[in-house]
Amino acid sequence: TANESILLPRFDLEEVLNTIKNEQPSVFPGVPTMYVAITNHPRAEEFGIDSIETCNSGSAPMPVELLRDFERKTGAKILE
Numbered sequence: 001t002a003n004e005s006i007l008l009p010r011f012d013l014e015e016v017l018n019t020i021k022n023e024q025p026s027v028f029p030g031v032p033t034m035y036v037a038i039t040n041h042p043r044a045e046e047f048g049i050d051s052i053e054t055c056n057s058g059s060a061p062m063p064v065e066l067l068r069d070f071e072r073k074t075g076a077k078i079l080e
Contacts, residue, residue: 013037017047024051028076031059032066035078039070051077 006023008015011034014039020028020030054077055070067078 011037013041017044017049020049020051021047024048026051026053028052028055030055030057032057032062033060033067035062035067035070037048039066039073044073049074056080 008019019025021058022031035055036078038049047069052074053076055074055076057067057078057080062078062080067080070076071078
């Protein structure tokens with residue numbers, strides 16, 4: 001299968017979660033604020049976030065507890 005990138009014009013949590021649900025990406029690049037929003041969403045698991053296997057985070061330090069919470073919720077590995 002071909003690799004495909006999905007670009008969204010801005011970070012809108014509902015749009016991101018619906019895109020994850022519909023497209024089931026295996027890689028998610030983001031910044032800590034995005035990981036906070038997804039981790040804190042009460043129904044994030046209902047959007048199939050466990051399709052994500054690898055993430056990268058940049059632009060700001062990733063708090064260790066956030067990293068652990070997101071990895072626990074998705075099963076993904078975050079690379080900083």
